[in-house]
Amino acid sequence: MFVSYKWLQEYVDLDGISPEELAEKITRTGIEVESVAFKGEGIKNVVVGHVLEKEKHPNADKLNKCLVDIGEGEPVQIICGAPNVDKGQKVAVAKPGAWLPGHVKIKRSKLRGEESNGMICSLQELGVESKLVQKEYANGIYVFPDDVEVGKDVLPLLGLDDTIIELGLTPNRADCMSMLGVAYEVAAILGKDVKLPETKVQEASDKAADAISVRVEAKEAAPLYTLKVIRNVKIGPSPLWMQARLMAEGIRPHNNVVDITNYILLEYGQPLHAFDYDKLGSKEIVVRMAREGEKMVTLDDQERTLKDVHLVITNGTEPVAMAGVMGGANSEVSETTTNVLLESAYFDAGTIRTASKDHGLRSEASSRYERGIDPNRVVPAAERAAMLIAKYAGGEVLAGMVAENHLHIEPAVVTITLEKINRVLGTQISAEEVLRIFKRLQFEASWEDGRFTVIVPTRRGDITIEEDLIEEVARLYGYDLLPKTLPAGRGTRGGLNVIQQKRRATKRFLEGTGLYQATTYSLTSEEKAHQYALEKREPVRVAMPMSEERSVLRLSLLPHLLESVAYNVARKNESVALYEVGNVFLKKADGAQPEEQEHLAGAITGLWVANLWQGEKKAVDFFVAKGILEGLFEKLGVSGAISYHAATFEGLHPGRTAEILLDGEAIGFVGQVHPNVQKELDIKETYVFELKLDPVYHYPAEPVQYRPIPRFPAITRDIALVVDRDVEAARLQAIIQEAGGTLLKSVSIFDLYEGEHMEPGKKSIAFSLTYFDPERTLTDEEVVAQHEKVLAAVKEKAGAVLRG
Incomplete structure (x- = not known):
């Protein structure tokens, strides 16, 4: 989960705490922070410019000569090769002396004989990943809305003056897969309150129920399904600040309606889906399990073959979305959309996981459904999205919400004694301190007869047993404040066997x-x-x-x-x-x-x-x-x-x-x-x-034994033995070693001959034999006597004779 530091400040008063300090506190309370990165690292002196004139470069077909106002008196000439640059645009300009990511310094230069006083930048050149850049700007420069002020620093406009804190979430902490979830966590750490976003919207007199109806056939897979209707919307770009936040979170902006649904996904952790109401082909939404072999085309223009374990949203006849995974191409919001049907629902995690896995479609929405969402945010998220669509897409929200609700989820109630908390943690925490910790977590808790009764909000679905409460107390009390003890008993030494x-x-x-x-x-x-x-x-x-x-x-x-x-x-x-x-x-x-x-x-x-x-x-x-x-x-x-x-x-x-x-x-x-x-x-x-x-x-290894360096000389004898070709050298060596007795210390082969001077079917093998006694000097007579035994043994046992 990527957390925008500036966005987080809208929900929690961070009170001057730096992103690095906040990351340290979050890590200390149990959620690992994988990185803290300033988005504008390496960018300096890049401002908004206004392209006053554009003409073709006289000496280059693919270059343009632009006259750009950068808010510093006289306009400057900049040579630009972007195919989409044009007169009247507001663009990002790196002035001479500016720095761009990758340690790139911009200087005054001449391009094909024409002076260029800076550089008109694309988002990629400002450090934004290509996959996050809107399609219309993917191969060219970025164009700002007309209302931005010339000469202003581009970092705040593009959200590049922000710091992103990346959280490495374990599967149980699904609550922190949203900005509000992280806000509750940070508020508990800092002892602050959470400021919830505004959701009130001025509704029209017409009722949503007159425009659409809902029927849920798969009640276990979709226990709560809601729809809002917004008409007369104007599709266009979303506000610049919203685009910047989406890109910072790793989501590419599309248009105002789609961007708002993605924004709410990040803010509330509640996936939404917007349908083009006029493309539905009916005034009814039916939520059911797919029929075996049923087909639909999803937003990625891929035809999908469905199974009867997949949940689909239909217009009563054909699927218009694979629930919780991806919408259908036949109801996609496009530039021509004027009326929007906004879906917010609670889907069964296992059903969504099955469909996501079967089709290889793991999306931001499916990942949240799979881990479990807060059922009490389904309706507020839809209201908040409707408000934003009304505000930024000029939509008119019809009165009420069309819903079918079969959901029965009550907050978990967990009881635990103070004695068990202190026994497990090895602490002496007072009941008042424990109650303060539960209050910081915004858990409803009471203390009576030595026992806490805690009502856990539905956003914290990971807390169901006593041990979960002990963990919450420990991490907010401070792991580093828990007493340190050594294991009792006698330890064992480590080592390799x-x-x-x-x-x-x-x-x-x-x-x-x-x-x-x-x-x-x-x-x-x-x-x-x-x-x-x-x-x-x-x-x-x-x-x-x-x-x-x-x-x-x-x-x-x-x-x-x-x-x-x-x-x-x-x-x-x-x-x-x-x-x-x-x-x-x-x-x-x-x-x-x-x-x-x-x-x-x-x-x-x-x-x-x-x-x-x-x-x-x-x-x-x-x-x-x-x-x-x-x-x-x-x-x-x-x-x-x-x-x-x-x-x-x-x-x-x-x-x-x-x-x-x-x-x-x-x-x-x-x-x-x-x-x-x-x-x-x-x-x-x-x-x-x-x-x-x-x-x-x-195998029992031979013990290592010290052998002193011989004080007395050794005597070497070389012999060449003629044997049948099928006699192995190893056999001869073993015979020699055995017959040589204690005086023969080493035997080695140094030659093999099978040439034309050898009888057919025969070969000659030469051995070097070393005799010595560590206690005395051997005489020739002793060596000859032992050597004769060797020659007799090889002749008797292997038919070997000395080569003449």
């Missing part, structure tokens, strides 16, 4: 290796749900999916991660390294909540190293992806339990994929995306991994 620590360590490590964290949708399509799934199950279908592309819960993180890679590559970011830590969802029994498993996935493509000044490039390969995982497992203390085995997975390259095992149990995979999938996604060679994190996080 072991799983949270490991999760953070995982993310830090992966980001340290150069991967970026991604967050993708948990929802996917039926087709993608099965791709790369570690466990094949039926996917969980969403009850009301937004689309088929987001209709089931994912079983793997990789499909969307690969989409992210493709998205980046398509935009020339060809080296991409992403990871995601997220949940997958595994279906259990029908109707049961799915099982959630935390997974880690990664996708890497392009260059891993690119030191171009040294001519060094290294493309991502299988061992880069595997190396990242090995480093992560070492960081998490589980590397000793991890092993890799060649495997085949759908969607992955059959010769460049490995299964990851933890103590012999499969927990994931690492490999290259299948070339066919790469082609479909239009990406180059890409390596991926995905694994379950729960087994890794819950």
Whole structure:
């Protein structure tokens, strides 16, 4: 809700309180103020000018040379490119030296050889949003009414000398969706009275009941419906001050009648609708539920298909408005309108919400109906609007009001004891102070036998129980005055549990290796749900999916991660390294909540190293992806339990994929995306991994142990073993490690050969073995003896022989 500070002053004496001070007080009493903005920020030295002459610029087809009186003696020449500028207009002129929003300074200049002493401004150039500018001025300068005085500052005329306080209202505070509602709130905060606007109007002798009748068939959806009839209106612009207030509140001005209904909407919080009486086609208004499949064209020129749960206003035959949401094009007030039918009603909130949601039409009116309006403002709002139409549109208001009333809403009566108020708030507030607070809120309250009886006005529909009254007392007494106490008992220290620590360590490590964290949708399509799934199950279908592309819960993180890679590559970011830590969802029994498993996935493509000044490039390969995982497992203390085995997975390259095992149990995979999938996604060679994190996080990590730097030299032996091609290097490494005993401290592979000098079906794998004893220097005899055991073991268990 946008609140005009100057407009608010008409209802409450603000007594010199600045907008900033007022905003602070409002925030302290429970309604958050989101911003305080001066409308004329950055505008200086802009005045009303009178265009005395206009002629075409001699050197430019789209420019005009204007002679403008700005109230300072001799008229000045200004070059203007607006298509609607003309002789006789009153316009906004930024004089030389003026400032406009955006820190724009206006100077004397020459445009195509002609001198220009200032600038004729549009509303947009004065900081008004384009969507709020009247259609006739949307593509040109703004033209003031003829009665404005030349030379006057434009800020007060356009309401730009005002400050707007934006309130962030919670759904329960529907009462503050109007200027009067905010006035009651501010008056309670400041201990002031509220001055209500004038509603009396001189009525004609003819009766409204003779011009129109009302029949309400949907009594539950429209328990109160009223009509006023105003004839002989003259459609034209609304007063400048009203236009300025509407624009300040985010509403575009249209004409005097429509603007007045919008003005009352903001003032009272009561939506109104004006019909062109002569376009109705009857002298009867029938309020009923729509017929299934019935059609109507709304004010936005869209044909709407109605359902039987939508409330409509009809002329007895066809709909002329969708109640509380939008009027019909067939009864719209236009320039030719002379007789107006003014509607003010109380509609059921749920009915309006249904229609608004079904048609995607959330308007200022529907938002108020949905939250609930004050039933006691329905009639005063209509009277006030009729008065303003009579005053500013020359209308003649027919006597009386045509209404059908089935509304029975009584003010809520809530009782509460003083003891409970003080017990809940921890205070010692007296009964007299509590009564003063209720009086400031303009609640009718009495005190008897230790109990308050409070009659809550209908404008405060949010107050129905004792706790609501306690909240009102607390916020007006002052939250900062409530006593402060510490919780009793012994507190507990905060901190991360072991799983949270490991999760953070995982993310830090992966980001340290150069991967970026991604967050993708948990929802996917039926087709993608099965791709790369570690466990094949039926996917969980969403009850009301937004689309088929987001209709089931994912079983793997990789499909969307690969989409992210493709998205980046398509935009020339060809080296991409992403990871995601997220949940997958595994279906259990029908109707049961799915099982959630935390997974880690990664996708890497392009260059891993690119030191171009040294001519060094290294493309991502299988061992880069595997190396990242090995480093992560070492960081998490589980590397000793991890092993890799060649495997085949759908969607992955059959010769460049490995299964990851933890103590012999499969927990994931690492490999290259299948070339066919790469082609479909239009990406180059890409390596991926995905694994379950729960087994890794819950595995008892190896304790960190200090190892002293060796004091004695180590001895290194290199061996090249010839084996069958189907023998895995990891198997050989494990055999060597086991046979090497306590003296063998490390084994690493440094070469693989399968060239023309090798027998068919054979390959050569070279290992580097390091022996040492931390307590003494090893002798050659000891190393040779242990090395012979290694060679014997690899020959016996894997058929390996030394390469000659």
